[in-house]
Amino acid sequence: MTEILTRNESLRDRPRFDCRDSYVKTLSELAEHDHRIVGVVNDSVGSSKLDAFKKSFPDRLINVGIAEQDMVGVAAGLANGGRIPFVSAASCFLTARALEQIKADVAYSNRNVKLCGMSPGMAYGDLGPTHHSIEDIAWLRAIDNMTIIVPADPVETAAALRWAAEFDGPVFIRVSRMGVPQVNADDYEFRPGRAVTLRNGGDVTVISNGTVVWRALVAAELLADQGIEARVISMPTVKPLDVEAIVAAAAETGAIVTAEEATSKGGLGGAVAEAVVENHPVPMRILGVPEFAPTGSAGFLLDRYGMSPEGIADAARATMARVR
Amino acid sequence: MTEILTRNESLRDRPRFDCRDSYVKTLSELAEHDHRIVGVVNDSVGSSKLDAFKKSFPDRLINVGIAEQDMVGVAAGLANGGRIPFVSAASCFLTARALEQIKADVAYSNRNVKLCGMSPGMAYGDLGPTHHSIEDIAWLRAIDNMTIIVPADPVETAAALRWAAEFDGPVFIRVSRMGVPQVNADDYEFRPGRAVTLRNGGDVTVISNGTVVWRALVAAELLADQGIEARVISMPTVKPLDVEAIVAAAAETGAIVTAEEATSKGGLGGAVAEAVVENHPVPMRILGVPEFAPTGSAGFLLDRYGMSPEGIADAARATMARVR
């Protein structure tokens, strides 16, 4: 298990990155070396930040128009023809509108298609619940043969993409838009199904991924100031799940809080809860978005749903208090 | 809490009912008394067994053709016009193909639309995973403002429908095709969000719904023969969840097994696991379908995935053994 023990107090002030930039840079590098790679979009060149890719590979960016079912079906057909399609579309539409294509054409057909859900969670905060993609992870988790990755920062986004390009099979990667500081080391290596312990601790565990990881790290600092040593686990792969790391956390810390920019029903929290009750039951608190969220920026909404560093620290303390 | 304590040994041999028959009978009765009720189908008159309804109310059965997105959008529009549409379509297509319409047009718009998922789970066993609707519950559970009902027998199907017709808001009802014996009393009253304890017991709890409830009851008989008193809870409403009944079961029996004709990731089992870890952690075993199932009848497949009465009893014993 990689361990990066840093002092994270300053994370709040570190530069923030839109992971789409890392996405596009990495995709272009990969495409440079592998002619099979193509992009597939639904009028989402701009919202996926793919203009540079389009300029470099004009024939290899396939825009099917505003038609998500066709987009995913076309990707499956391109894969049949030996291409490696990276579908890039707002996560809300990609997953809600093309779910049966994802199930049948990609997962069940076992096609080498990479589904890249852009601006997921509440990145489109003030555009309302139609554009909030809080359900995507829970939806895809119910489908067999689907690897689900939620990177925490630009480094992990790039690493996950490089892995996905090598892997022959369906992958879903959530590409965050809301700015995040770098939390993984520069030489970070992504391994599917492997949790990353970003901070050690024996009193309580916080498991998160995506845009919430840095918040969890800051929460751990707040807890440390109160004498509580929190383990902070980043869980980039929601499926397959690192059950071993979860069971160890349950056994060694006795209490778990999960936090994610997604619904609190059936996502990362649900996956961890299932693993916990089936292996080592301990008190948990599942932080997430339990409803159609009101208008507001993603950051405002995360805070509102208890996922500010302070909110996560509170949840950790409250969960620890439940340990018998 | 209603309690129906019966000797269930003979359930295996009791007559089996296709809940679609109860569905159509009840819907026709309701439509007789409420002119607002209409059916909406996707070329699924026969597969929803709606021929009699069509004969009685020819204008009130709207067939939009093989077009699920349109079907759900049309239902939302009918509701806008004051109608109460009961959408009847194979659950796999209704949920996978129209998920964004369910999210935006029905749930988020809060339209009075009843979504009736016919032949769910593995009812179309030998038609393969494209037709298995094991993901429907997990998918809909992630969506806010959606009541999810999985009736266990014809009596509960009818009762849930009558409730849904009265309730002003979105409801999803799974209408089973695989034959099930009657497990609820003739005068059964459905209340949303209320679990039904079909058998009392203090050693272990089995929570199930739909086609698996009778299997759980028989499992309890098998356990009783071995001196184990299992509580059998039927959980027709997956959302909102009867957290109180779950917490009581956890506290009083110390071990829970869930079993459902659905994916083991994020469905009823996931919902119970979330409630358990957040309130009263105990060992659990989640029975369900973890993969794209092979060819076979629904019964064959349920048995294969450990949901024969014997399989459920085994899981109960194994879970009890984990209690510390």
Added chain:
Amino acid sequence: MSALSAEHATIPVMGRLAPHTGRTELLAHIAEAARQIRIQDLKLVHYAGAGHIGGDMSAIDILATLYGAVLNVGPDNVEDPERDRFILSKGHVAGALYTTLAAFGFIPVEQLATFLKPLSALNGHPNRRKVPGIEANTGPLGHGLPIAVGHALSAKLDVSPRRTYVLVGDGELQEGSNWEAMMAASQYQLDRLTVVVDRNRLQQGATTKETNDLDPLQDKAAAFGFAVVEVNGHDHGELLDVLSSVPFRPGKPTFVIAHTHKGHPISYMSNNVAWHHKVPSTAEFELALEELEAAAHPRFAKEL
């Protein structure tokens, strides 16, 4: 750039004209409404720092005509089962719809100052649970037409004269759900359903032609069983005539191709794809405001 505040919510509330008002007066009323809605919408987007201004401007003449002189719906009968229904399928122009609803008294003008703000009822896409006058929570493209078909069906079942209108984007027509709905609309002979296409020939990132061409759009709609009409979507007279003609062809639903320009009539914005959801700078804002205010004469809109 100051943040959106009450002082930027300035649109005068426009009454509905008495029944049987003459055409000239109606058109003047629509033109003034459109002009005021544009000015207000510009302010919303500029001060809120977000919004879909290109598509707003493209659609405002259609909205002003519908709410100003066609729909039998106003603040007093917003729950009347017999009201006409208007569904904004291209929900990303919610700003234009909110402004129109304010202009015709459905919501208080001051409320516009909350556009996109935390906890506001006015998010970037319409929410019927929070805003009176909204019929469907749209935003994902390709949802409004099926809903409109459903409502038109309900009216037909009720043997009611109430009408159904739906405004769709042209890029939006790339969504297959629309064609499903169109097949059903013609199957059910929903001749009190009017689909208006905001045919500005631009979508989010490029022209429709470059992306996924819709032409020949008339042929497509006709082959799907619609009566097809083409109008200048910035000409209130042409719009008024066709939108008032229900049914347009007995037995057939109507498909109005309203030729428009995204960003119309703002000089630097009109027909420029960059303005799908760009926000005018202060200088751009001043210039646009000047142009819109000068557009007092209803005929201006016709110089397409």
Added chain:
Amino acid sequence: MSALSAEHATIPVMGRLAPHTGRTELLAHIAEAARQIRIQDLKLVHYAGAGHIGGDMSAIDILATLYGAVLNVGPDNVEDPERDRFILSKGHVAGALYTTLAAFGFIPVEQLATFLKPLSALNGHPNRRKVPGIEANTGPLGHGLPIAVGHALSAKLDVSPRRTYVLVGDGELQEGSNWEAMMAASQYQLDRLTVVVDRNRLQQGATTKETNDLDPLQDKAAAFGFAVVEVNGHDHGELLDVLSSVPFRPGKPTFVIAHTHKGHPISYMSNNVAWHHKVPSTAEFELALEELEAAAHPRFAKEL
């Protein structure tokens, strides 16, 4: 009625004819293949007690023509990147496809005896992970055409002559996903893509006309940018000619409306909606078998 077993898997394996075989011989070969596939398919459905026999019979002449004389794919090059692709979008006629694949040597004939059985690779809809020769796991309608468009695009990117064929049901065309794909196919000028519509005018529960009429289907497809051809879908000559003409119109994808009868040519079954997925009784089975065996002469198929 005995259960499906090895003794019911009787179809002879048909070789592929040598290149440049004359047309008469080709047509005789196709006709015999079609006849054998029908007989075998009837047995599968009858003895398995399930299947979609109406749509099977409707599609078999198309399948026999494609596999017998058009597609450059066989058991030996089933993984060759340069093979032609055939996608069965109306996946519910998997029984007909499995039988065709057995007839042309892709899978062992004996395997047919496992049709729909527990743990069989041959479930009611095709699964490429278990059955060689299958290009996509279809079953939900409206999936094959987008996949075919994707494959045709890959061929275009590769500057490869490989062709893409997709067979869709007519009822299936009510799914909007098809029209999305058709727009894209014509946008990308995929003239090596051939869409074949099994135009039997019946769907699951009724006629297409009663349900959601597709006519004028030619106009719809033409307006979506396709070159449209109509053929008798039971005439192997007409099928062979059009399916061999790729591109049919340079720059345009091809839309073949193959007029068929569901259940063809079985007397009591043909054009009868009841036979969408009904299972012939023993008496019905005997009669059908007799009729099919009598149909030795290729011309029989033409008596539409």
